[in-house]
Amino acid sequence: MDRNQALELLNSRIKNPRMIAHCLSSEAVMRRLAAHFNEDVELWGLAGLLHDLDVEETEGNHEQHGNVAADLLAENGFPQVAVDAIRRHNERATLEPRTTLFDHALAAGETITGLITATAMVYPDRKVASVKPSSVVKRMKEKNFAASVKRENIMECEMIGISIAVFAEMAIEAMCGVADQVGL
Numbered sequence: 001m002d003r004n005q006a007l008e009l010l011n012s013r014i015k016n017p018r019m020i021a022h023c024l025s026s027e028a029v030m031r032r033l034a035a036h037f038n039e040d041v042e043l044w045g046l047a048g049l050l051h052d053l054d055v056e057e058t059e060g061n062h063e064q065h066g067n068v069a070a071d072l073l074a075e076n077g078f079p080q081v082a083v084d085a086i087r088r089h090n091e092r093a094t095l096e097p098r099t100t101l102f103d104h105a106l107a108a109g110e111t112i113t114g115l116i117t118a119t120a121m122v123y124p125d126r127k128v129a130s131v132k133p134s135s136v137v138k139r140m141k142e143k144n145f146a147a148s149v150k151r152e153n154i155m156e157c158e159m160i161g162i163s164i165a166v167f168a169e170m171a172i173e174a175m176c177g178v179a180d181q182v183g184l
Helices: 003-013 017-037 041-050 067-075 080-088 101-121 133-141 164-176
Strands: none
Touching (some): 017 101, 101 164
């Protein structure tokens, strides 16, 4: 599956523009992480793009979210390593632990996009470029820092050997690259 096919699939299943923006942001972050680790940038990027492919279909069913997307992608010949990472990105959808660099990176990468977006939204200009890594770290320490963001998933960055401050910097940099596309 190439990126154009992935975008076509994403747009056929996700209608909410904010979710599409999240998926594009996650793709950018995953591409940045893959480059950092000298991994397959295209594969990691596609996993970031398609990780929430089932979010509207499973709407609030945390036990299914991730599994439906993974099954659909497996049926369409998506590489198993990416299918597994997508299945494991939502800790409540499977009892399978995250074990690979890819698993940890996808859980952390897709989650920090939500926190960075939430942080940008409290700024007057609502731009990712205004977000500083220290602001992301500070928000993580707040009791109710972002309703839909799981602190534990962002901390997966430490499982792959990146501090939260460096991880936030990498993610902000990646998201700035797609800011115009996603309206941030």
